[in-house]
Amino acid sequence: MILSIFLKKKQAYFVVSLFLLILGVVYEYFSHGVYSIYMVGAFMIPIAFVVISKMSEILFRIKLINKTAYQLLCFTAVLASLTQGIIVIYGTSNSLVDGYLGFALVLCVALGIEIKHQKKMWANRFKVI
């Protein structure tokens, strides 16, 4: 999957972040004097995911950035932020946006399984050695 291959690289997160920054600025420019922190701040999400991954690598030796569920979590967070931003700028609200939390929860479980699976693989590899 293109997204998966692309998001395995740290630089890709910064490219996405830069794209979101430009998108946020352009969208705000045409938003008739209404702003939304979800739109302006969306570019922070990929950066935050890189930072969290780095911290996880240092503290727990788990490179989250390589995990598919982690990449999808970042994708979902960005999408949720942009969606909420557009809705807020329009001056409305929609409780359906909370549904992204359900997606995020599923991905957190998937991430946990992925990490557990990888630990098992490493353990088996050491056993063989």
Next chain:
Amino acid sequence: MRKRRYYPVIYVILVLAFTVYIFLNTFVLQQSYQSVEVVSANNSSTVTSDAVSNEDDSEASQTSITISTDHQYDSDFYIADIVLGENDSIYTALADNTYGSNITETTSTIAESVGATLAINGDFYGVQSEGYVIRNGELLRSTMKSSDQEDLVIYEDGTMDTIQEGDITAEELVANGAYNVLNFGPGLVEDGEISVASTDEEDNARTLVNPRTAIGEISENHYVFVVVDGRTDASTGVSLSELATFMQSLGCTEAYNLDGGGSSTIYYNGEVLNNPTTNGNTFEEREVSDIVYIS
């Protein structure tokens, strides 16, 4: 292996489909919750179509409407001074006579459909899922938006009051005789005093000056509808504080801010008087959920 390769693809498709549904639900799909009865000169025994006049014909009728314009704060103001006749009232109407979401029409279309002489845009209740909606005595939505949300209550006798939703339920308002409750705000003038600070602005608004629509009560049966053009070099728009000061200068004891921006429209005798604009470049009426009108 195969399972791992395809689950991200399926997930992305699902989450994108969900996003598309959110946008359709928010902006496109019409949901009718309830049809409402039109209250106007055509079907109300208490209001007659010839009860409305302009300045030239004030003696021959009960209700008089005086339209004037003003230029203050680098902005064009359109003022409708209304003195209601004994049996007349301030009415509200919904787009397509239906209470629901994404049901919109221009102010002039709604006004024409109910036979309004004078109309301004209302509170655009349809873009919010919460906040009290009471129209022509009918309770349409009773969910509180927030405890400090300020609503304008117009009672059956025409008196206006600004309340906070946390202080009273929608059911209690109906029981107390609330005929119309408009849910935008904030209140501009309360008991003759300005009730907004100079830095107050609608949530998420980046600029303080915008096109505005306001309604106010001067005395018994004496009201004003005010619309301010904005977002152009000729008329920049006003802040809530400036609008409140203006409403107070007109003698309002109660005044309330309605939906503004591109929604701000004033309609009189078949014509839109102001220059409604969303972006400052093109001028056209925005489709809104509701209007406030004089029949």
